[in-house]
Amino acid sequence: MAMKLALGPILYFWPKQQVMDFYRQVAEWPVDMVYLGEVVCSKRRALRLDDWLQIARQLTAAGKAVVLSSLALIEAESEISVLRRIAQNGEFLVEANDMTAVQNLKGRAYVAGPHLNIYNPESLALHHDNGARRWVMPVELSQQALAEMQQHRPAQMETEVLVFGRLPLAFSARCFTARAEQLPKDNCQLRCGDFADGLAMNTRDQQAFLTLNGIQTQSATTCNLVRAIPTLRELNTDVVRLSPQSQHMAEIVALYSQVLGNSLDPREAESRINRLSCGSPANGYWYDRPGMEWLDEDRLDDLFIRQR
Amino acid sequence: MTNRIELVAPAGSFPALRKAVDNGADAVYIGFRDATNARNFPGLNFDEHTAAEAIAYAHLHGSKVLLALNTYPQAGSWSTWTDAVDRAARLGVDALILADTGLLRYAHRQHPQLRLHLSVQGSATSYDAIAFYREQFDIKRVVLPRVLSLAQVKRIIANTDVEVETFAFGSLCVMVEGRCYLSSYVTGESPNTCGACSPAHAVQWQETAAGREVRLNEVLIDVYKPQESAGYPVLCKGRFEVNQELGYALEEPTSLSVLDILPELVRSGVSAIKIEGRQRSPAYVAQVTRVLRQALDAAERDPDNYTPRKEWITQLDKLAEGNTHTLGALDRQWQ
Numbered sequence: 001m002a003m004k005l006a007l008g009p010i011l012y013f014w015p016k017q018q019v020m021d022f023y024r025q026v027a028e029w030p031v032d033m034v035y036l037g038e039v040v041c042s043k044r045r046a047l048r049l050d051d052w053l054q055i056a057r058q059l060t061a062a063g064k065a066v067v068l069s070s071l072a073l074i075e076a077e078s079e080i081s082v083l084r085r086i087a088q089n090g091e092f093l094v095e096a097n098d099m100t101a102v103q104n105l106k107g108r109a110y111v112a113g114p115h116l117n118i119y120n121p122e123s124l125a126l127h128h129d130n131g132a133r134r135w136v137m138p139v140e141l142s143q144q145a146l147a148e149m150q151q152h153r154p155a156q157m158e159t160e161v162l163v164f165g166r167l168p169l170a171f172s173a174r175c176f177t178a179r180a181e182q183l184p185k186d187n188c189q190l191r192c193g194d195f196a197d198g199l200a201m202n203t204r205d206q207q208a209f210l211t212l213n214g215i216q217t218q219s220a221t222t223c224n225l226v227r228a229i230p231t232l233r234e235l236n237t238d239v240v241r242l243s244p245q246s247q248h249m250a251e252i253v254a255l256y257s258q259v260l261g262n263s264l265d266p267r268e269a270e271s272r273i274n275r276l277s278c279g280s281p282a283n284g285y286w287y288d289r290p291g292m293e294w295l296d297e298d299r300l301d302d303l304f305i306r307q308r
Numbered sequence: 309m310t311n312r313i314e315l316v317a318p319a320g321s322f323p324a325l326r327k328a329v330d331n332g333a334d335a336v337y338i339g340f341r342d343a344t345n346a347r348n349f350p351g352l353n354f355d356e357h358t359a360a361e362a363i364a365y366a367h368l369h370g371s372k373v374l375l376a377l378n379t380y381p382q383a384g385s386w387s388t389w390t391d392a393v394d395r396a397a398r399l400g401v402d403a404l405i406l407a408d409t410g411l412l413r414y415a416h417r418q419h420p421q422l423r424l425h426l427s428v429q430g431s432a433t434s435y436d437a438i439a440f441y442r443e444q445f446d447i448k449r450v451v452l453p454r455v456l457s458l459a460q461v462k463r464i465i466a467n468t469d470v471e472v473e474t475f476a477f478g479s480l481c482v483m484v485e486g487r488c489y490l491s492s493y494v495t496g497e498s499p500n501t502c503g504a505c506s507p508a509h510a511v512q513w514q515e516t517a518a519g520r521e522v523r524l525n526e527v528l529i530d531v532y533k534p535q536e537s538a539g540y541p542v543l544c545k546g547r548f549e550v551n552q553e554l555g556y557a558l559e560e561p562t563s564l565s566v567l568d569i570l571p572e573l574v575r576s577g578v579s580a581i582k583i584e585g586r587q588r589s590p591a592y593v594a595q596v597t598r599v600l601r602q603a604l605d606a607a608e609r610d611p612d613n614y615t616p617r618k619e620w621i622t623q624l625d626k627l628a629e630g631n632t633h634t635l636g637a638l639d640r641q642w643q
């Protein structure tokens with residue numbers, strides 16, 4: 001089976017028109033799967049479930065496999081009821097990013113999303129028994145961890161790995177964008193909508209460090225594992241996920257697609273993608289190193305020699 | 309009161325456990341000396357022999373011992389975690405505090421008589437999530453993440469028959485526990501994988517012209533002027549620049565304290581309140597446990613006329629990060 005290319009959910013708060021325009025383009029892009037919906041904050045209601053379903057149907061008509069994604073942090077009653085409506089949509093597969101979602105999806109096929117903390121084969125088996133048919137590896141795990149998981153994964157369980165985009169690192173009850181704007185969360189004025197790729201948080205010596213995206217904290221760096229595509233293929237990864245940024249996404253998708261189709265050398269693609277991404281590149285987690293690190297081939301050789 | 313609220317205190321060593329028990333903890337939670345728990349710090353925690361002694365001491369004095377196995381095992385080291393579950397069962401702990409679903413299933417199947425609590429690291433923030441863990445592993449108690457408002461805590465209690473434990477005092481995680489990779493992003497080690505956040509071996513202090521710099525694996529977390537007190541550089545509590553303004557972009561150094569709202573917690577129906585701090589000294593454990601014992605007794609005796617005593621607040625603030633306290637997410641304004 002050829003490895004499939006997936007586009008993750010938009011993690012930022014873009015205006016409705018921008019979202020609609022974006023997915024009109026996505027319909028033409030060489031991606032096999034598209035994850036849709038709000039994962040970060042329930043106050044972002046520019047698009048309602050019916051709007052997402054409409055986009056989902058358009059993308060399905062364009063030949064894409066669509067998955068409805070869901071919130072990573074579920075606290076309020078209103079969030080539970082929206083989740084239940086998503087779970088009961090009856091049309092599209094759903095990605096669970098919280099056990100609230102699993103509780104509402106169990107017994108049916110679902111995607112176990114990247115925020116469910118599946119770190120070992122026994123957890124994966126548990127989700128399989130509850131209906132999961134695909135799982136997304138937590139971003140802090142390495143290629144060694146993936147190899148071990150792949151050895152033990154249940155039959156009919158697909159594996160997906162995030163290979164491009166800012167890393168989702170944490171969620172909080174607190175909205176850090178509102179805090180930066182000196183607004184209380186209950187009157188946030190949806191300021192996260194002003195930052196199409198999140199709000200930069202730098203260290204005191206002006207190094208880019210993290211990205212504030214409402215209640216979510218992301219890396220300032222952009223993960224890029226295009227070099228690892230041959231290894232991901234050897235490990236029988238089924239799906240690789242690209243997390244959208246506001247600019248150059250069509251080109252980035254095209255470059256990944258060419259690498260998957262063996263028409264472009266991964267190293268060539270790597271340097272081209274790194275020039276298009278909104279943060280400096282990172283691939284540390286993949287090599288079992290701090291996630292913020294970027295290991296080029298020379299650095300990897302050095303590490304390998306030192307470890308021996 | 310028909311059901312007394314349990315006061316759960318931390319212990320990173322046998323002396324700390326003795327202090328907790330002697331100062332009125334109804335239960336003490338401990339961990340083994342390895343990566344199976346979320347306070348995997350050098351020199352801390354219990355080997356099997358000490359754990360047995362500690363459990364005997366606690367039981368002799370009428371306190372329970374809960375054992376935290378609340379990190380996420382991976383395939384290569386799976387047996388370290390299952391061995392720890394078996395060892396805990398053998399030792400006769402009163403409950404296991406688990407986070408990983410695989411390990412919960414193992415413990416539930418292998419030791420069906422053993423009481424299971426869902427760790428705060430399990431990130432259950434809704435009654436539906438709690439119902440999942442209840443149905444699948446028969447958990448008896450859930451420790452709620454420090455991201456819920458008091459109203460949300462009450463709603464959960466009203467919609468579950470699982471006992472609810474909330475944090476009462478100690479260091480404040482600003483992120484949903486079990487869902488934070490900030491530490492591994494910077495240092496390679498996270499609470500989930502290694503039981504460590506902002507580990508000490510990655511901390512670098514340096515005196516510079518600008519002040520005392522503290523870095524975590526080269527990343528500048530803060531700079532302290534000579535008159536400023538410098539805390540441990542937990543990376544979410546440093547000063548950073550956002551919109552060209554320097555400040556505590558994520559959270560100030562501060563500790564959680566629920567002293568002010570104890571009567572509301574009592575009325576809400578929580579089953580237990582918990583003190584954070586297995587990494588703290590026996591003296592710290594003794595003082596915090598003593599104050600919270602007095603405060604909880606007062607709040608349970610007469611919730612309508614409870615006010616926190618001044619000396620309680622002073623004593624706890626002295627022990628708190630930044631010598632100040634907050635209700636954290638329990639208070640919506642904080643969010």
